[in-house]
Amino acid sequence: MSVSLADHLTAILRRVLALPNVSVTPAADTRFGDYQTNAAMALAKERKTNPRALAAEMVAQLSADAELATLSEPPTIAGPGFINFTLKPGHLADRVAALLADDRLGVPQVEKPQRIAVDFSSPNIAKPMHVGHLRSTLIGDCLVRVARFLGHTVITDNHLGDWGTQFGKVIHGWKAFLDRGQLEADAINELVRVYIAADAAAKADAAVADLCRQELTKLQAGDPENMGIWRECVRLSLEELNRTYARLGIQFDYVYGESHYNAALPGVVERLLAAGIARESDGAICVFFEDHPRLADAPAIVRKKDGGFNYTTSDIATAELRVQEWKCDQMWCVVGAPQSRHFEALNVILERMGLGAQITHIPFGSILGPDRKIMRTRSGDNVSLRELLDEAEERAAAPIAERNPELPLAERAEIARVIGLGAVKYAELSQHRLTDYIFDWDRMLAFQGNTAPYLQNAYVRIRSIFRKLDGAWSAPAALGLTEPAEKNLAKKLAQFAEAVPSVLDDFRPNLLANYLYELADAFHGFYESCPVLKAEGAARETRLALCEATARVLRGGLGLMGIGVPERM
RNA sequence: GCACCCGUAGCUCAAUUGGAUAGAGCAUCUGACUACGGAUCAGAAGGUUUUAGGUUCAAAUCCUAACGGGUGCGCCA
Numbered sequence: 001m002s003v004s005l006a007d008h009l010t011a012i013l014r015r016v017l018a019l020p021n022v023s024v025t026p027a028a029d030t031r032f033g034d035y036q037t038n039a040a041m042a043l044a045k046e047r048k049t050n051p052r053a054l055a056a057e058m059v060a061q062l063s064a065d066a067e068l069a070t071l072s073e074p075p076t077i078a079g080p081g082f083i084n085f086t087l088k089p090g091h092l093a094d095r096v097a098a099l100l101a102d103d104r105l106g107v108p109q110v111e112k113p114q115r116i117a118v119d120f121s122s123p124n125i126a127k128p129m130h131v132g133h134l135r136s137t138l139i140g141d142c143l144v145r146v147a148r149f150l151g152h153t154v155i156t157d158n159h160l161g162d163w164g165t166q167f168g169k170v171i172h173g174w175k176a177f178l179d180r181g182q183l184e185a186d187a188i189n190e191l192v193r194v195y196i197a198a199d200a201a202a203k204a205d206a207a208v209a210d211l212c213r214q215e216l217t218k219l220q221a222g223d224p225e226n227m228g229i230w231r232e233c234v235r236l237s238l239e240e241l242n243r244t245y246a247r248l249g250i251q252f253d254y255v256y257g258e259s260h261y262n263a264a265l266p267g268v269v270e271r272l273l274a275a276g277i278a279r280e281s282d283g284a285i286c287v288f289f290e291d292h293p294r295l296a297d298a299p300a301i302v303r304k305k306d307g308g309f310n311y312t313t314s315d316i317a318t319a320e321l322r323v324q325e326w327k328c329d330q331m332w333c334v335v336g337a338p339q340s341r342h343f344e345a346l347n348v349i350l351e352r353m354g355l356g357a358q359i360t361h362i363p364f365g366s367i368l369g370p371d372r373k374i375m376r377t378r379s380g381d382n383v384s385l386r387e388l389l390d391e392a393e394e395r396a397a398a399p400i401a402e403r404n405p406e407l408p409l410a411e412r413a414e415i416a417r418v419i420g421l422g423a424v425k426y427a428e429l430s431q432h433r434l435t436d437y438i439f440d441w442d443r444m445l446a447f448q449g450n451t452a453p454y455l456q457n458a459y460v461r462i463r464s465i466f467r468k469l470d471g472a473w474s475a476p477a478a479l480g481l482t483e484p485a486e487k488n489l490a491k492k493l494a495q496f497a498e499a500v501p502s503v504l505d506d507f508r509p510n511l512l513a514n515y516l517y518e519l520a521d522a523f524h525g526f527y528e529s530c531p532v533l534k535a536e537g538a539a540r541e542t543r544l545a546l547c548e549a550t551a552r553v554l555r556g557g558l559g560l561m562g563i564g565v566p567e568r569m
Numbered sequence: 570g571c572a573c574c575c576g577u578a579g580c581u582c583a584a585u586u587g588g589a590u591a592g593a594g595c596a597u598c599u600g601a602c603u604a605c606g607g608a609u610c611a612g613a614a615g616g617u618u619u620u621a622g623g624u625u626c627a628a629a630u631c632c633u634a635a636c637g638g639g640u641g642c643g644c645c646a
Contacts, residue, residue, distance in 0.1 A: 006585090025585055038588055041626070051626070079589045080626060124646085165645065258646085284644050294572060297642070304644045311646050337574065338640055344573095365574085366639085403608075431582075434574070436639075442595095443581070447608040449594035450582080457608055465605055502585070514583070517593085524609065533605045547605095569608085 002098065002108050004497035005071075009035050009085060012068050016061050019043070024085065026495065033076065033084030034491060040081040051081030059083060092490040093479035093542075096549050099493060100475040105556050106497045109151035117155045117322040118144050120334035121250070124161035125237040125257070126170050126191040129244055130382035131375050131439070135364045138428045138562070140334040141250050142509040143362070145560045150501060155326055159318065160257030162234055166195065168216030172208070173198030174229050175215075187236035220308065234259075244385060248421070249562050261317035265309040268316050269302050277352045278302055287312075287349055300345045315346055316353075323357045330360060332507075337363035337434065362507045365436040375439050392420035395445055396453075400569060407568065415566045419453055420445075422563040426452035429561050430513035450517045452563055455554060458520040459565045462551040465532055465544075475548060476541040485526040489546050492522040496553050500560065509561060516557045523550045 003011070009024035022039035040055035047054070055077045062083070063074040071091040075083050099106040120140020123129045140156075147154050173194030182190040202209035219226040238255070245251065269285055272278035278287045283305030289295035302313045322328045333343065343361035350358060369375040377383055397416035404412070427444035430451075431437045447453045466473065481487045499515035502508070532543040555565050 025588095027589095028585080029589060032589075036588090038627095041588075045626070082589065122646095161646065282643080286643070297571075299643060301644045306644080308644085310644070314646095336640095339646080340573065341641060342646085363574085399608080403606090435582080436575085438581070440581075446595080451594090453608075454594095457606080461606055461609090468605065498585085506586080510583080511585080514585095514593090521593090525611090527605080528601095528610045531605065568606090 002102065002104070002106050002497065004106075004108065004501075005087070005095070005491075005494050006035065006498050007108075008071065009037075009068075012065060013037060013039065013062070016065050016068070017058055026498070027084065032078050032082065033086040035072075035085040035087070037083050037085075038081070040077075040083060044081065052077060055081040055083055087487075087491060089481040089487050089490075092487060092494060093481045095494040096490045096545060097475070097477065097479055099496075100545060100549050100552070104149075105553055106494065107149065107500045108497060110501070113151045113153060114329045115153045115155070115327055116147060116330040116332060117157055117326060117328040118147070118332045118334070119157050119159050119318075120144075120332075121245075121252075122159045122161065122335070123241060124166075126166075126188070126195065126233045127237075128188045128192065128382075129241065129385040131367055131385060131388055132382060133385060134367065134388075134424070134428060135433070136334045136336070137248065137250065138425050139362070139364060139433055139507075139509060140332075141248070142429055142512075142561050143332065143334070143504070143507060145562065146500060146503045146509075146512070149560060150504065155254065155322075155328065156252045157254040157256055157322075158252040160234075160255060162237075162257030163259040163262065163314075165216060167219055167230060167233075168212040168214075169198040169202060170195050170233060171215040171219060171226050171229050172202075172212045174233075176201075183236070188240050191233060191236070244389075247389060248425075256318075256321075258311070258314045261314045261321075264317040264320075265313050268313055268320075269309070272302060272316075272349075272353075275353070277349065287345070287352075289345065289348055292348060295341070295345050295348065298341070298345070300342075300349065312342070312346060312349075315342075315359075316349060319346070319350055319355060319357075319359060323355050329357060331357060332360045332362055334362045334364070337365060339363070360507075362433070364433040368436050368438045370438065370440070372438065389421065389424065391441070392424045392445075393417050394420070395441055396420035396423065399447075404568060411568075415569050418564040418566050419456060419569060422452035422456060422558070425561055425563050426455070426513065426558075429509040430517070432510050433508065450513070452558070453569075455516055455520050455558060456565050456569060458523050459551055459554045459558075460567065460569050461527065462523075462547045462554075463567050465547055466551075468533060469544075473544060473548075475545050476538075479542040479545050480538050481542065482539070483526075483530050485522075485529045486542065486546060489519075489522045489526040489550065492519045493546070493549050493553055496557065499557075503560075512557060512560060516554060519550065519553060519557075 006024055006026065013022055013024055014020055019039065022037060024035050024037045027033050027036045040058055041051045044051035044054045059075050059077055062068055072085040072087055075085050078084055095106065118140060121133060121137040123133050144154050144156055170191065177194045177197045179190060198212060202212050215226060219230055272287065273285065278285050284301050285303035286299040286301050288299045300312045301310060303309055319331060322331050340361055340363055343359055347358045367375045375383055393416050396419040397412065400412050400415050423444045444451055445453060447457055481490055499512055502511045526546065530543055532547060535543055558565055
């Protein structure tokens with residue numbers, strides 16, 4: 001079982017000082033060393049002593065430790081009481097050698113694997129996926145990949161919006177306006193068209209609005225004709241959704257839409273009433289939160305006065321399934337920030353019910369257009385995800401054609417696909433999830449800066465080196481690091497073991513993106529100052545090993561974000 | 570009105586969750602130009618972290634208030 005540098009140093013620190021809560025972190029400023037601890041300052045405050053004097057005592061104990069001496073030079077004190085560790089080149093070399101021999105690239109598995117339901121993407125039926133679904137879909141997919149890689153058992157579930165009041169209008173529109181030919185050609189657009197037509201008609205004519213409500217009531221009562229139309233809508237929508245997910249390389253274990261829980265909803269409400277958690281108010285069944293300052297003025301409605309249920313009820317039923325049948329320890333929901341209040345209320349209810357697990361809401365901000373408003377087309381519509389992905393591939397194709405015109409057209413198209421999709425995914429995942437960000441084609445497809453093409457290019461340059469090699473190459477058993485750029489790159493490679501787990505600390509894929517960018521940056525610095533193929537003997541083998549390790553970490557790290565790497569570009 | 574999120578270089582974003590002199594990329598300027606893919610690298614310049622207080626060895630980060638922006642507030646999800 002491997003252990004990261006930070007964890008290893010932390011373990012030594014705790015053992016030597018007999019302090020269970022201190023820790024070692026990567027140095028904020030590498031001029032002082034590679035890792036640091038502020039244990040002396042924290043403890044000095046507690047004991048009301050001088051932090052530098054305390055640091056001196058700690059350093060004396062640490063310097064005598066044999067295990068520490070295998071990985072670090074004797075620690076030093078700086079500033080108000082920081083203790084700094086400088087890693088020994090020999091240890092870093094061993095780490096890179098170990099990484100090359102390890103399918104997991106040195107990343108340890110979690111000690112306590114959890115069973116986690118992850119709910120993400122959640123598009124609506126009878127509507128196209130649009131740019132607004134991008135964040136949930138990509139963040140969710142990345143978190144799932146990372147969690148699985150770290151050893152958790154993850155059950156993915158796409159909680160489709162396949163039930164609700166809008167189906168009254170869809171069904172009326174289907175009956176009144178459907179064009180079968182258009183439905184064959186492009187089902188989703190036709191479903192949207194008939195919905196819009198029905199919506200307009202309902203607004204203009206109260207009788208039509210009433211008709212829509214009747215269609216909904218019939219559907220909810222299980223009317224065979226309306227159920228048939230609804231099933232057809234779901235089937236057609238899933239076909240289109242699955243094309244998009246296949247394109248994005250995303251799979252779900254379950255696609256249980258809201259409708260999956262319909263049968264369970266009356267029972268949920270009955271139990272809430274019986275337990276005294278819910279009560280009647282204005283004809284509706286509500287849960288009140290008088291003792292809860294943020295929720296006090298907004299009860300959750302679990303049954304409307306017309307007898308219908310809404311999303312709070314079906315989310316309760318969903319949580320029950322995930323905990324009671326799937327035996328999940330955790331439930332993650334990747335859903336936009338505006339719904340945070342809903343999840344807070346939901347968790348209060350789940351706690352009162354004694355379910356034994358809470359929902360972890362993983363919120364995110366909005367994608368904005370160039371005008372800093374929520375991204376829309378010129379006519380004010382949502383931007384279709386399919387068209388957006390098409391455009392990404394088209395835009396990625398141009399520089400490849402310019403740079404590598406000799407490549408066969410099919411290969412160029414495949415490269416454009418990998419780069420275009422990668423650019424869109426990376427632009428999303430390299431962003432702090434809570435910030436609203438501006439969708440900018442030129443920036444995400446640029447080959448400079450913190451972009452997917454920059455990282456992919458670093459990988460391509462390495463592959464180019466190995467293509468120039470005659471015959472197969474296998475990694476040497478031992479490396480010798482001499483140049484600062486070599487040591488810097490080796491340290492960065494070893495820190496993959498810290499970067500991956502950090503993603504789950506606060507559900508932050510951008511920490512992995514930051515790491516990969518820094519790795520590519522360290523590689524480019526090394527590449528400039530340390531010739532690989534022109535070097536000889538052990539130096540050449542060491543440098544090839546650093547190249548190979550960098551390529552594997554780049555490929556593995558991007559893979560955790562669902563991003564591929566081309567061999568040429 | 571109340572609640573939540575946010576405010577960092579000209580622009581777009583980071584900041585290991587309370588640590589050292591707040592970092593990158595664009596754009597600007599100076600170098601490296603027969604180059605293992607220059608789609609690169611080295612460097613310069615750019616900041617009172619919206620403002621005013623407070624907490625402490627230490628604050629972009631925590632607390633209070635103001636200002637500015639976004640979102641949400643009983644039968645949609």
